[in-house]
Amino acid sequence: KISSSRWRRVLLKVSGEALAGDQSQNIDPKIAMAIAREVASVTRLGIEVALVVGGGNIFRGSSRAGCSGLDRSSADYIGMLATVMNAIFLQATMESIGIPTRVQTAFRMSEVAEPYIRRKAIRHLEKGRVVIFAAGIGNPFFTTDTAAALRCAEINAEVVLKATNVDGVYDDDPKRNPHARLLDTLTHQDVISKDLSVMDMTAITLCQENNIPVVVFNLNKPGNIEKAIKGERVGTLIGA
Numbered sequence: 501k502i503s504s505s506r507w508r509r510v511l512l513k514v515s516g517e518a519l520a521g522d523q524s525q526n527i528d529p530k531i532a533m534a535i536a537r538e539v540a541s542v543t544r545l546g547i548e549v550a551l552v553v554g555g556g557n558i559f560r561g562s563s564r565a566g567c568s569g570l571d572r573s574s575a576d577y578i579g580m581l582a583t584v585m586n587a588i589f590l591q592a593t594m595e596s597i598g599i600p601t602r603v604q605t606a607f608r609m610s611e612v613a614e615p616y617i618r619r620k621a622i623r624h625l626e627k628g629r630v631v632i633f634a635a636g637i638g639n640p641f642f643t644t645d646t647a648a649a650l651r652c653a654e655i656n657a658e659v660v661l662k663a664t665n666v667d668g669v670y671d672d673d674p675k676r677n678p679h680a681r682l683l684d685t686l687t688h689q690d691v692i693s694k695d696l697s698v699m700d701m702t703a704i705t706l707c708q709e710n711n712i713p714v715v716v717f718n719l720n721k722p723g724n725i726e727k728a729i730k731g732e733r734v735g736t737l738i739g740a
C-alpha cells in the first residue's frame with residue numbers, strides 16, 4: 501500500500517509559531533491534535549515520520565539576546581529548551597490517539613526524553629514509531645530549520661516538509677504586494693541567490709549540498725500535512 505506514496509521516510513518540520521495558531525503565545529491544543537491526526541493516518545500507511553519541532557512560540561534566542569545582559573548563547577539555550585516543551589506536548593497528543601512516539605533531545609535531559617542517538621532513531625522509525633527531535637542541533641547560533649536539514653540527512657529521510665503559516669514560497673512578499681505569485685517549484689540555488697525567506701542560509705545550503713528537496717506548505721489547511729507526507733502536490737517544492 502505504501503508503493504503509491506512518493507516518500508517512505510520524511511522529516512516534518514513544525515515551527516513553534518505554527519503550533520501557536522492564532523493565539524500569540526504558546527501551544528494551541530487543537531493544532532497539536534490536528535497535526536497528530538494527520539501524522540497518524542500516514543503512519544498507518546507505513547510511511548515513516550520524524551519531526552523536528554521549533555520553539556519560536558515560546559522563546560526565540562536571536563530576538564531576546566541582549567536584554568538584561570542575556571548573551572546570545574544563553575538565549576539560544578532557552579530557545580532550545582522551548583523546543584523540548586513543544587516536543588513533549590506533541591508527544592503526549594500523539595500518544596493520546598495511539599501513535600507510539602519517542603522524543604530525542606540534542607543534549608541530555610534523560611529524565612525527560614531519550615538523548616539523540618542516530619541509529620536508535622532509525623530503529624524507532626523502522627518499528628513504526630514517530631520520532632520527535634527536540635533541542636535543535638544542541639548548539640547555539642543555529643535554528644531548528646538547520647536541525648531539520650541535518651537530521652533529515654543523518655537518518656536518510658528523503659525530504660524536509662516545512663509546515664508553515666503561509667501557502668508556500670512567493671516571488672514577492674504577499675503581505676506587501678497583492679500581485680505576488682505563489683511558486684510551484686524552484687531550485688535551492690533560486691532560494692539562495694534571490695534570498696527568498698524560506699529558511700535560513702545554513703539550512704538551505706545544507707539541503708542543497710545533500711540533495712534534499714524541501715516542500716514548504718501551509719499547515720492550517722486541513723489535509724495538507726497528510727498530502728505533503730504522501731508526496732502529493734502541495735505548496736512549493738524546492739530542489740526536486
Ligand code: UDP
Binds near residue numbers: 515561580583636637
Ligand atoms: N536554537 C538553537 N540551536 C538550534 C535550534 C534552535 O540555539 O539548533 C534556539 C534558537 O534560540 C531559536 C530557538 O531555539 O531561536 C527556537 O527555535 P527556532 O527559532 O528555530 O523555532 P521556530 O522558528 O521553528 O519556531
